[in-house]
Every structure is written in C-alpha cells, then in structure tokens.
Amino acid sequence: MNKARGYFIAFIVIFLICLVIALIIAFPLMSSNRPQQSGEQQQESARKDSSTGAIYRGGGSNNYLFLGVDERGDLKQFSGRTDTIIILHISGFGKKDVLISIPRDTRVSLEGHGYAKINAAYVYGGEDMLKQEIFKLTGIGIRRTMLVNFEGFKRVIDALGGVTITVS
Numbered sequence: 001m002n003k004a005r006g007y008f009i010a011f012i013v014i015f016l017i018c019l020v021i022a023l024i025i026a027f028p029l030m031s032s033n034r035p036q037q038s039g040e041q042q043q044e045s046a047r048k049d050s051s052t053g054a055i056y057r058g059g060g061s062n063n064y065l066f067l068g069v070d071e072r073g074d075l076k077q078f079s080g081r082t083d084t085i086i087i088l089h090i091s092g093f094g095k096k097d098v099l100i101s102i103p104r105d106t107r108v109s110l111e112g113h114g115y116a117k118i119n120a121a122y123v124y125g126g127e128d129m130l131k132q133e134i135f136k137l138t139g140i141g142i143r144r145t146m147l148v149n150f151e152g153f154k155r156v157i158d159a160l161g162g163v164t165i166t167v168s
Contacts, residue, residue: 064088065145081119
C-alpha cells in the first residue's frame, strides 16, 4: 500500500513538473503572436459561450483548462475522474499570466447529482459539464481544454528522456 502511494505521489510531482515545463516553453511563443485590439474592436469581437454562458472579449485574455484524467485507454470515454484541474489565464497586453489550480475534492452541487466533488463532473457529463461547474464556481469561462491520461503522461516522460526513481 505504501509503495503504491509513493508511486502515485511521484506521478503527481512528475506530472506537475512536466506541465510547468510545457507551459514555460509553449506560452511565450503563443503570447508573442497575439494581436492587440482597440477597445472598439474588443467590443465588436465579444461572443457568448453557449455551454457555460461566459462572455469572451477578443484581443485580451484567454483561459485554457488542463486536465489530468484518471482513465486508461481512449480519451473519448470519460470513465475516470480528473485528478488535476488547472486553469491557465493568459491576460494579454503585457499583463501577468496566471495558473489556477482547483482542488479535485472541491465540493460543488452537480446538476442532477446533488453535492459531489468537482472531479465527478467529468464522470457524469464529460468536459462540458466540468467546464460549466468551473464557470459556476469561479466565473471563469474556458476556451480550450487539454486532457492528459496515464498513457499520455508516460509518453511525455519518455519524450523528455525518462525519469529514474529509486524506491528503497
């Protein structure tokens, strides 16, 4: 039991390190290509997300959702829960970007299911339901989502040259 717990903790630590490395590499490239818009252009490019009700204004901030999913196999079947829920808020216009971690055990009222942990929203309604719950909880609308399961995580580690863990 302790050995399994050690592996799980090592997995979470390695996953978070890889996620931070990927963000450090990817997002400076993305932010340098974002065009700046005037206030009038931002008003014209506003749109409403039909699934969450969030209003997006163009030319400025964007929110991305990173999910570490406890499922094996095909990502199209949402049988597992989300172990890691991280929102990346890119402010735009030279402002600070922010990572927001939502604890998987955060208690929320899931429509049709009563009170449960927020990571159960993925089981009951997939990515869309989880995005709706995050919006209800934080007021943050999500533009895009990245899912990583155990297989994807192993591939990232292998691509980085692997990790040696010695357990006594």
